[in-house]
Amino acid sequence: MGRVVLVLACAAQFMVVLDVSVVNVALPAVQDDLGFAAADLPWVAGAYTLAFAGFLLLGGRLADIVGARRTFLAGLLLFCLPSLVGGLATAPGALIAARAAQGIGAAVLAPATLTIITTTIPEGTRRTRALAVWTAVGLVGGAAGNLVGGVLTEALSWRWILLVNVPVGLAAAVLARRVPDGRRDRARRRLDVPGAVAATAGLALLAFGIMRAGSRGWTDAGTAGALGGALVLLAALAVVEARAAADPLVPPRLLRSRAIGLGNVLMLLAGGCFQVPMWYFLTLYMQDVLGFSALETGLGFLPHTLLTMLVGLQVTPRLMRRVDDRALVAAGAAVAAAGFLWQGAVAGDGGGTYVRDVLGPAVLVSAGGGLLNTPLTTTVTAGVAAADAGAASGLLNTAKQVGGAVGLAALAAATGTYGAAFLAMAVMLGAVAAASLALPARRDAPPDVPRRTGQPSGGSRRY
Numbered sequence: 001m002g003r004v005v006l007v008l009a010c011a012a013q014f015m016v017v018l019d020v021s022v023v024n025v026a027l028p029a030v031q032d033d034l035g036f037a038a039a040d041l042p043w044v045a046g047a048y049t050l051a052f053a054g055f056l057l058l059g060g061r062l063a064d065i066v067g068a069r070r071t072f073l074a075g076l077l078l079f080c081l082p083s084l085v086g087g088l089a090t091a092p093g094a095l096i097a098a099r100a101a102q103g104i105g106a107a108v109l110a111p112a113t114l115t116i117i118t119t120t121i122p123e124g125t126r127r128t129r130a131l132a133v134w135t136a137v138g139l140v141g142g143a144a145g146n147l148v149g150g151v152l153t154e155a156l157s158w159r160w161i162l163l164v165n166v167p168v169g170l171a172a173a174v175l176a177r178r179v180p181d182g183r184r185d186r187a188r189r190r191l192d193v194p195g196a197v198a199a200t201a202g203l204a205l206l207a208f209g210i211m212r213a214g215s216r217g218w219t220d221a222g223t224a225g226a227l228g229g230a231l232v233l234l235a236a237l238a239v240v241e242a243r244a245a246a247d248p249l250v251p252p253r254l255l256r257s258r259a260i261g262l263g264n265v266l267m268l269l270a271g272g273c274f275q276v277p278m279w280y281f282l283t284l285y286m287q288d289v290l291g292f293s294a295l296e297t298g299l300g301f302l303p304h305t306l307l308t309m310l311v312g313l314q315v316t317p318r319l320m321r322r323v324d325d326r327a328l329v330a331a332g333a334a335v336a337a338a339g340f341l342w343q344g345a346v347a348g349d350g351g352g353t354y355v356r357d358v359l360g361p362a363v364l365v366s367a368g369g370g371l372l373n374t375p376l377t378t379t380v381t382a383g384v385a386a387a388d389a390g391a392a393s394g395l396l397n398t399a400k401q402v403g404g405a406v407g408l409a410a411l412a413a414a415t416g417t418y419g420a421a422f423l424a425m426a427v428m429l430g431a432v433a434a435a436s437l438a439l440p441a442r443r444d445a446p447p448d449v450p451r452r453t454g455q456p457s458g459g460s461r462r463y
Contacts, residue, residue: 011171012113012172019102019106021142021279022148023044028294044096050103051099059111060392072112074108082105086099142276146279201233209225264399267403271403276407276408285418304366311366326379326441329379336368339368346361372432380395380396
């Protein structure tokens with residue numbers, strides 16, 4: 001059962017993350033085919049990211065209330081049906097609407113994939129290995145999106161970057177029937193509707209305001225209105241969750257844990273580098289500066305994909321048996337920061353070659369990302385009660401996606417050059433390396449070895 005759960009969760013997570021970046025190299029073809037105005041084209045990617053970020057907390061809590069398997073199947077439907085509609089779209093508005101609906105499905109599906117793992121596989125070596133695979137698949141999905149998008153666009157059509165989700169989703173739905181539902185006290189638990197409305201609207205406005213700032217500037221009235229509304233709604237969310245909600249969307253007890261609170265802040269900062277921003281700036285750099293085609297750009301990300309898989313699946317789980325998680329997070333962030341520092345230095349000198357400008361830094365960036373993500377994910381999810389697993393998963397995924405959206409918009413608006421953008425990522429990861437030392441240490445007993453009291457340690461943390 002554990003292997004079935006892992007295959008299912010990873011296949012769905014791969015689809016969700018792939019669709020963040022898969023459209024990047026296909027945008028010129030989409031523009032030519034559907035007649036997009038240049039100002040509207042970024043919304044092909046942005047509508048997905050906006051809806052994804054806005055609905056993640058709600059999607060995570062649904063898994064706790066109605067069960068992980070039911071939530072997973074609902075997310076698959078909400079993700080694959082709009083993929084079909086978007087792949088057949090004949091007008092810009094239809095494609096953008098389909099991408100937004102896809103994002104809602106992704107927000108329901110992504111937390112469910114992690115919840116299925118954390119509620120089915122016990123803490124310890126097996127879960128560490130499973131989380132390593134899940135994390136690596138997520139990182140690989142983002143890098144592979146550029147390759148898959150380039151291959152499908154040049155070999156078939158841009159439409160297949162969306163249509164390919166349909167057969168994969170159907171296969172996952174069949175496999176999901178073998179997964180336990182994991183429902184707990186469903187009759188006594190209700191969805192926190194005020195919290196859900198405040199969280200969804202607040203995060204959606206935040207993502208919208210940041211995306212708008214990238215094209216209209218931070219002083220634009222629409223940008224200021226969206227960001228102001230987001231702050232009001234998120235402040236209302238904090239009040240509702242702390243004082244009014246009987247069954248909060250984000251239980252305050254989760255945020256009181258240093259591992260979860262600080263861990264998600266670090267995930268937010270890391271997401272501002274490894275998620276959308278790195279793929280976006282490197283895609284443009286390879287096409288604009290190095291003159292690569294869509295397919296060549298996709299192939300240019302292959303080293304990132306392979307190195308992330310090697311480190312994330314083979315090296316990191318072995319190190320986690322001997323080295324404390326916070327040390328691995330710090331080391332991974334420092335190595336990746338060195339890679340972005342190198343990338344920024346060579347990108348800022350006006351030209352070069354693929355080997356010098358992309359491949360060399362990719363070794364450090366991919367190794368660092370593969371090293372830090374699994375122990376950070378383990379830190380944030382370890383010791384969480386099964387009844388709160390969905391909320392914790394939704395919070396972690398929200399930190400990643402909001403970090404990516406905030407990072408991309410802020411870097412695009414504030415830096416102005418590729419070199420400056422990569423150097424800013426190096427600074428952010430340097431902060432992650434320093435702050436990660438304040439995470440709680442893992443207990444000394446190795447995973448899966450019972451203590452003398454008869455209670456399994458499970459690799460849990462002291463909070």
